[in-house]
């Protein structure tokens with residue numbers, strides 16, 4: 001099993017290294033020999049060159065996945081579970097190195113990277129346990145001579161396309177249950193976090209994962225990602241990313257099944273009877289962990305007018321005490337944003353809000369004198385209104401926009417009055433109000449007295465119907481359901497040629 005314990009990984013500032021894709025178990029370059037550079041967002045240094053995959057590369061990966069898929073399908077669930085545990089073991093053995101690569105590639109603080117690596121291993125362990133208990137049914141028949149039962153079968157070849165904010169755990173949400181269910185996989189990671197993707201495949205390369213069971217194709221999403229979607233060789237698509245790309249994928253996939261996990265614009269609603277200590281701490285976590293680059297981030301903070309002033313002042317104090325620094329240093333709370341587009345969006349949202357009357361009570365701009373201009377100060381905006389882009393568009397950065405409300409129904413109307421509906425939270429000490437809000441908020445997940453980002457990996461996670469946050473549910477047995485299909489077997493045992501009627505062949 002690969003163990004990088006004694007290997008010296010490329011340190012920040014080292015010469016760039018070339019990294020491979022993986023097709024049919026082999027590290028490989030693109031057939032075009034083209035590459036693209038991946039930079040460390042914390043330093044601006046080039047981390048490495050990745051192959052710029054082509055549609056032909058994606059086709060090669062799909063062919064490899066098709067060739068091996070029957071082998072996975074006809075392994076027993078217990079054998080696939082064993083394989084998933086082995087992959088989890090490989091992650092655990094290399095967890096320190098993976099966490100370092102994750103921080104260098106993505107920019108999140110090392111402490112958060114360690115948590116993500118552990119979650120990634122846990123995804124494989126949970127899938128292993130879930131698949132062993134994935135029982136199907138025997139269904140009563142109207143015909144006395146029939147037995148009817150169901151089998152769970154894999155879809156076949158699973159195409160997985162993932163974003164850059166959780167570049168190990170989000171892929172694992174598909175890879176682990178996908179493989180456990182007997183699919184083979186072709187994975188296209190986000191270009192800006194391709195290095196840590198290839199490092200995960202390095203870790204898997206010495207396990208008993210059959211060659212071609214998990215292929216990695218790096219490159220531009222509209223090229224290699226789109227090829228997975230439109231190619232007849234894939235049977236199901238798992239996608240996590242923006243609503244815009246999700247819509248394009250749903251359109252291009254046609255009748256192919258898709259599991260789409262898209263954006264959120266999580267409202268947090270703080271009622272007048274809330275425990276403000278908990279509300280401040282959990283809101284800070286939801287707005288500023290992973291520098292706000294979380295689909296379940298607390299993107300809009302709706303505060304009852306009676307507790308507004310105290311809450312805002314306490315949250316601003318909290319934000320100002322956070323450490324925005326080198327993500328490799330212990331004690332750093334926020335590192336840089338992963339890419340320029342997300343920093344530019346923060347600039348645009350803050351400028352738009354200020355122009356329309358919002359006030360900055362903490363942060364409000366990129367930090368100065370940092371190695372790159374992607375370090376964004378944790379920002380608290382007050383006097384935000386529903387017309388501002390920070391209300392109706394996902395910011396995906398370290399920002400807490402505060403909207404004050406007078407009545408409970410007004411809060412619900414603001415919470416539901418946008419196009420996204422992924423996660424939310426409500427802070428109240430009153431059980432009646434708790435139910436009033438949880439019944440009415442249109443998000444797939446509602447947390448009570450905790451951050452909108454609170455989540456456990458075996459629970460169902462996904463967008464609310466009628467919103468643009470995706471469809472299907474990921475997590476535990478729900479992922480297994482989405483990444484497999486039910487086959488119904490109806491057996492007429494009376495119509496079989498019976499040795500009971502005709503005497504035995506062995507006579």
Ligand code: NAD
Pocket residue numbers: 161162163164165166170188189190191219220221222223224225226229240241242243244245246248249261262263264294295296394396422469470
């Ligand atoms: P994105 O849609 O720009 O990219 C996601 C992936 O899709 C990348 O790998 C990209 O290369 C690929 N891609 C881009 N265009 C494509 C195309 N035409 N066909 C196929 N693939 C294509 O999203 P992003 O900026 O990487 O991620 C941020 C978004 O993801 C946010 O909206 C966030 O809320 C969402 N997200 C959702 C969840 C969830 O579980 N619901 C989790 C994390 C992130």
